[in-house]
Amino acid sequence: MTDTAPLLSVRNLQTRFRTDGGEVHAVDGVSFDIRPGQTVALVGESGCGKSVTSLSIMRLLPARAARIAGGEILLNGENLATATEQRMRRVRGNDISMIFQEPMTSLNPVLTIGRQIAETLELHEGLTRREAGEKAIHLLASVQIPEPKRRAAEYPHELSGGMRQRVMIAIAIACSPKLLIADEPTTALDVTIQAQILDLLADLKERTNMAMLFITHDLGVVAEIADHVVVMYAGRKIEEAPVADLYARPRHPYTAGLFGALPVLGSSAGGQTDRLNEIPGSVPSLRSPASHCTFAPRCPRSTDLCRAEVPPLAGQGAGHLAACFHPEPDQKGGTA
Amino acid sequence: MLSYILRRLAATIPTLLIVSLFIFSLLYIGGGDPAAMLAGGEASAVEVEKIRETLGLNDPYLSRYMDWLTAALQGDLGQSLYSQKPVTELILQRVEPTAMLTVTTMIVVLVLSIPLGILAAWQAGRATDRAVMIFAVVGFSVPIFVVAYVGIYFFSVQWRLLPVQGYTSPFEDFPDFLGHMVLPSLALGLTLSALVARITRASMLEVLSQHYIRTARAKGLGDRPMLLRHALKNAAVPIVTVIGLAVATLIGGVVVTETVFAIPGVGRLTVDAILRRDFPVIQGVLLVFSFVYVLVNLAVDLSYSLFDPRIRYR
Ligand SMILES: Nc1ncnc2c1ncn2[C@@H]1O[C@H](COP(=O)(O)OP(=O)(O)OP(=O)(O)O)[C@@H](O)[C@H]1O
Numbered sequence A: 001m002t003d004t005a006p007l008l009s010v011r012n013l014q015t016r017f018r019t020d021g022g023e024v025h026a027v028d029g030v031s032f033d034i035r036p037g038q039t040v041a042l043v044g045e046s047g048c049g050k051s052v053t054s055l056s057i058m059r060l061l062p063a064r065a066a067r068i069a070g071g072e073i074l075l076n077g078e079n080l081a082t083a084t085e086q087r088m089r090r091v092r093g094n095d096i097s098m099i100f101q102e103p104m105t106s107l108n109p110v111l112t113i114g115r116q117i118a119e120t121l122e123l124h125e126g127l128t129r130r131e132a133g134e135k136a137i138h139l140l141a142s143v144q145i146p147e148p149k150r151r152a153a154e155y156p157h158e159l160s161g162g163m164r165q166r167v168m169i170a171i172a173i174a175c176s177p178k179l180l181i182a183d184e185p186t187t188a189l190d191v192t193i194q195a196q197i198l199d200l201l202a203d204l205k206e207r208t209n210m211a212m213l214f215i216t217h218d219l220g221v222v223a224e225i226a227d228h229v230v231v232m233y234a235g236r237k238i239e240e241a242p243v244a245d246l247y248a249r250p251r252h253p254y255t256a257g258l259f260g261a262l263p264v265l266g267s268s269a270g271g272q273t274d275r276l277n278e279i280p281g282s283v284p285s286l287r288s289p290a291s292h293c294t295f296a297p298r299c300p301r302s303t304d305l306c307r308a309e310v311p312p313l314a315g316q317g318a319g320h321l322a323a324c325f326h327p328e329p330d331q332k333g334g335t336a
Numbered sequence B: 001m002l003s004y005i006l007r008r009l010a011a012t013i014p015t016l017l018i019v020s021l022f023i024f025s026l027l028y029i030g031g032g033d034p035a036a037m038l039a040g041g042e043a044s045a046v047e048v049e050k051i052r053e054t055l056g057l058n059d060p061y062l063s064r065y066m067d068w069l070t071a072a073l074q075g076d077l078g079q080s081l082y083s084q085k086p087v088t089e090l091i092l093q094r095v096e097p098t099a100m101l102t103v104t105t106m107i108v109v110l111v112l113s114i115p116l117g118i119l120a121a122w123q124a125g126r127a128t129d130r131a132v133m134i135f136a137v138v139g140f141s142v143p144i145f146v147v148a149y150v151g152i153y154f155f156s157v158q159w160r161l162l163p164v165q166g167y168t169s170p171f172e173d174f175p176d177f178l179g180h181m182v183l184p185s186l187a188l189g190l191t192l193s194a195l196v197a198r199i200t201r202a203s204m205l206e207v208l209s210q211h212y213i214r215t216a217r218a219k220g221l222g223d224r225p226m227l228l229r230h231a232l233k234n235a236a237v238p239i240v241t242v243i244g245l246a247v248a249t250l251i252g253g254v255v256v257t258e259t260v261f262a263i264p265g266v267g268r269l270t271v272d273a274i275l276r277r278d279f280p281v282i283q284g285v286l287l288v289f290s291f292v293y294v295l296v297n298l299a300v301d302l303s304y305s306l307f308d309p310r311i312r313y314r
C-alpha cells in the first residue's frame, strides 16, 4: 500500500497570516500523503489549522492576509505551492474539488442549480451550454436528488440544507476530480441527513476511485470513512496512522485524550456523533513557531524535556508516526 | 405581478394627492398676486379684478383645487399667465431635450460608475481602489456648474472641440446632438457617477466576502466570470436603488444644467416660469416631475425581482 506513488504529497507546509499582532503560524510544518483512491481524515480541535491546510492546497487563502511561507504541495509531483494562478484555475474544480462546511451559503442565490453545475463543465470539459445542462441533470440524479430535471431549474433557496450539500457534491464531482477535499461537509446538517451525505460520499468513492481529504470533528465519521488519519494540534501534525491502528493504539497523549471514549470500530450506525473529547486547557497562541511541545501545558505526561524541545515525529509501527517524547504505552500489548 | 403593479400604483394615489395639494397651494404660499403681475405695473384695480375673475381666482380654495385637479387629470394644466399657451403644450414642447439629457447622463453614469465600482472592489485596498475612491469623493463634492464652466472653458472656448451651448434634436442631426450633449451629461453625471461608484464598490465588497464566491473560485473560475456572473447580480439591488435615487436627483440637476448650457428643456421652462411667477407652468412642471419620480421608484422596486429570485411579488 505504501509503495503506490502519492497523488497528493504535502511536505512541511507553512502557512502564515499577517495580523495586527504579528504573523500567525496557522500551519507549521505539516506533511502527509494521499494516494489515489485513499481517504485521509484530518482531525483536531477547532482552530488547529485544518481549514487553512485545505485552503492552502486549493490556493484559496485570502490573498492579502495569508501566504504559504514554505513547503511543497505536490500533485502528481507538480508543486502547487508555487504554481501560477492561471495553472491553479485548471486544477481547481478539475483535478481537485472542494466542498464546504456551510451548505446554506455556499451556493450562489441568484443562479439556478443547473447553471451552477453546468458552469464547471463548460469551463473544464469544454461542453456547450446545452450539453453541460444535460449533464448537470445526470449529475443531480447521481447525487440522488429526486426529479433532477425540475430541480435543475430551481434556485438554492428552494432546496433544503441536505439537498444543497448534494448539489455542492454534484458540482465538485462534475469533472471527475482525482481528489475531493471535504471540509466538515456534514457538521451543519441534521443527524439523519449527515448519514445520508456520508453514504453518498462513500458510494461515490466506490464508483469513481476518487481520493478524499476528509476534515471532521466526528470520530464516528472517521471510523466509517477514512483509511488513514492525520491528527493536528496548534498548526502541527502530532500523529498519523492507519485508521484501525490509531483507534487501537493512539500514541500521542493528545490523540489518546481525544479518543478517550473510543467508538467501537466498524459500528458504522449512521449518524454517530461522538464528538472529540474535551481536553482541559486551551489551544496555545500561534504567534511564534513552536520552541517546545505545544501540548505540554495540557499534557498529563509532560516532563521538563517536553517544555524545552519540540518532539520530533517518530515511527510507532507501520505507517504510524507520533510527535511525543513519552508516547502512551501500547495498551493492547503489541510492540511499538 | 400585474396585480402587484396595480396595487403599487393605487398606493401612490394618496402621496400624489398630498403633493398636488401642496403644489396647488404654492400659488398662495409664494405671495405675490398673479393677476396683478399679469396685468402689469400700470393696470388699474378694475383691470386686475377682471383678470382675477376670468382666472377664477375668487372662487373658494378647495373648489378651485378640485377644479384644477380634475382638469389636470384630463391633461389640462391650465394656461401660462405669460404666453397664454396651454401649460401641457409648453411642457410637451420641452420634454425632448430634457428626456435626451436624462438618457445621455444616465449612460455616462452607468458606463463610468459601475465598472469603476467593480474595479475598486476587486482591487480593494490597492492603489486602483484608492484612486477610484478619491474620484468618488472629489466627484461628489464638485458642484455641477463648476464642472460645466470648466468644461466649457477648455473644450469649447480654448480647444474648440465642442459647441458652447444649445441643443440639436437627435432626429435632425445626430452627431451634432452628441456634440451638444457631451458636456452637459458629464457635468450632470459626475456627481451621480461618484455616488453610484461608491455604492457599487461597497455592495460588491460585501458580496465578494460571501461563501458562494469562494465556491466560484473553487470551481476554477477566473476573476471576470467571478465578478460579473457571480458577484454583480448579487450586488445589484443596492446599486439599482441608488440609480433610482440618482434619476430622482437628476431632476434637480437638470434645472441648473439646462440653464448653464442654454438647453431649451423642462428645466429651463421651470426657471423662466419661476422668474415670471408663471404659477400654472410651475405647478404643471412640479406635478409632472412628481409623477415621474413616483414611476421611477416603482420601476426600481419592480426591477429587484429581475436580479434576485428570492424576491417575488404577489
Ligand atoms: N483570516 C484569518 N486571519 C488571521 N488568522 C487566521 C485567519 N483564518 C485562520 N486564521 C488562523 O488560523 C488558525 C486555524 O484556522 P482554521 O480555520 O484552519 O481552523 P480549523 O482547524 O479549520 O477549525 P474549525 O474546526 O473551527 O473549522 C486559526 O486559529 C487562526 O489563528
Ligand SMILES: [Mg+2]
Binding pocket: A050, A051, A052, A183
Ligand atoms: Mg475549519
